[in-house]
Amino acid sequence: MISLSAVSRHFGTGASRVAAVDQVDLEIPGGEIFGVIGYSGAGKSTLIRLLNGLERPTAGRVVVNGTDIGAASERALRQVRPKIGMIFQHFNLLWSRSVRGNIALPMEIAGLPKEEIRRRTEELIGLVGLDGRGDHWPSQLSGGQKQRVGIARALANQPDVLLCDEATSALDPETTDQILDLLAGINQRLGLTIVLITHEMHVVRRICTSVAVMEAGRVIETGPVAQIFAAPQQAVTQRFLGQIASAEPKRLRIGLHPDAAQRLLEIAATPELGISLNNLTREGDVFRGELLIRPEALTDGIAQLRDAGIDVWEG
Numbered sequence: 001m002i003s004l005s006a007v008s009r010h011f012g013t014g015a016s017r018v019a020a021v022d023q024v025d026l027e028i029p030g031g032e033i034f035g036v037i038g039y040s041g042a043g044k045s046t047l048i049r050l051l052n053g054l055e056r057p058t059a060g061r062v063v064v065n066g067t068d069i070g071a072a073s074e075r076a077l078r079q080v081r082p083k084i085g086m087i088f089q090h091f092n093l094l095w096s097r098s099v100r101g102n103i104a105l106p107m108e109i110a111g112l113p114k115e116e117i118r119r120r121t122e123e124l125i126g127l128v129g130l131d132g133r134g135d136h137w138p139s140q141l142s143g144g145q146k147q148r149v150g151i152a153r154a155l156a157n158q159p160d161v162l163l164c165d166e167a168t169s170a171l172d173p174e175t176t177d178q179i180l181d182l183l184a185g186i187n188q189r190l191g192l193t194i195v196l197i198t199h200e201m202h203v204v205r206r207i208c209t210s211v212a213v214m215e216a217g218r219v220i221e222t223g224p225v226a227q228i229f230a231a232p233q234q235a236v237t238q239r240f241l242g243q244i245a246s247a248e249p250k251r252l253r254i255g256l257h258p259d260a261a262q263r264l265l266e267i268a269a270t271p272e273l274g275i276s277l278n279n280l281t282r283e284g285d286v287f288r289g290e291l292l293i294r295p296e297a298l299t300d301g302i303a304q305l306r307d308a309g310i311d312v313w314e315g
């Protein structure tokens with residue numbers, strides 16, 4: 001369980017003082033996948049760094065699994081940090097070490113016996129789906145594979161909490177989903193708490209159970225993901241939800257006579273036009289179905305359809 005009570009982190013003094021995190025209260029139950037979303041400069045990185053003691057609060061209390069992280073001595077922090085794993089946008093792998101060497105490193109630092117390190121490293125390679133790649137160098141891996149190494153390394157010391165700092169922001173959409181699914185699977189299997197920061201609502205929707213929306217250092221809205229998606233209260237949250245709406249294809253119902261059907265099939269068979277066709281059925285003299293039009297193709301797409309004599313309406 002993670003608890004933040006009236007936590008602030010200010011930088012600078014006088015007129016140049018910045019409240020990177022400002023009076024934040026949050027409760028994150030154990031085992032949850034908790035998202036923190038906000039635009040650049042909202043304070044997400046500072047917030048996540050407060051959770052592993054890389055930043056100390058200017059005011060308030062940060063408690064992670066019973067340890068008051070904000071008040072802990074450096075020595076105490078060294079003891080709790082292995083139980084708080086972290087993964088990063090740019091993976092932060094050591095280029096001079098193989099996959100195996102990167103994953104083993106935290107266990108070497110913790111002084112685990114060689115045989116145990118060897119056994120756990122192999123286990124972790126399997127867990128993150130990198131079988132057969134243990135001897136590869138980071139430079140030989142794709143972005144998604146590098147992040148898999150990052151995840152395995154973060155799990156090496158069997159943490160209770162995994163912090164993810166924009167962990168999928170450098171990845172393409174398909175790889176993003178694979179990494180998110182891996183994180184969700186790890187959360188289920190190992191029961192650890194995941195806190196992730198992101199500027200993409202898609203990430204929140206795909207794996208988070210709850211979310212906090214940040215703006216100017218403050219948490220302006222928080223709750224279960226289903227509730228926030230159903231009834232977003234704040235303008236910033238609504239803008240983030242707009243990201244999803246605008247990334248999804250527009251669905252339009254169509255009705256057309258057989259002579260227009262041939263033209264429509266040609267349009268739908270040209271991928272560059274961004275239009276695809278679903279569930280085309282015939283009812284008497286009319287074909288009915290659903291068109292999916294990618295947002296960037298919407299204006300041109302509808303014009304093309306109208307030119308071809310095809311009526312479209314929303315529904």
Ligand SMILES: Nc1ncnc2c1ncn2[C@@H]1O[C@H](COP(=O)(O)OP(=O)(O)OP(=O)(O)O)[C@@H](O)[C@H]1O
Nearest residue numbers: 011018019020038039040041042043044045046047
């Ligand atoms: N070490 C620092 N010294 C001074 N100001 C800082 C420091 N770290 C962060 N800030 C400021 O605090 C504010 C919040 O920054 P933070 O990096 O936490 O936001 P963010 O939401 O993670 O943004 P991004 O996604 O761009 O990293 C910004 O105005 C930033 O300039």
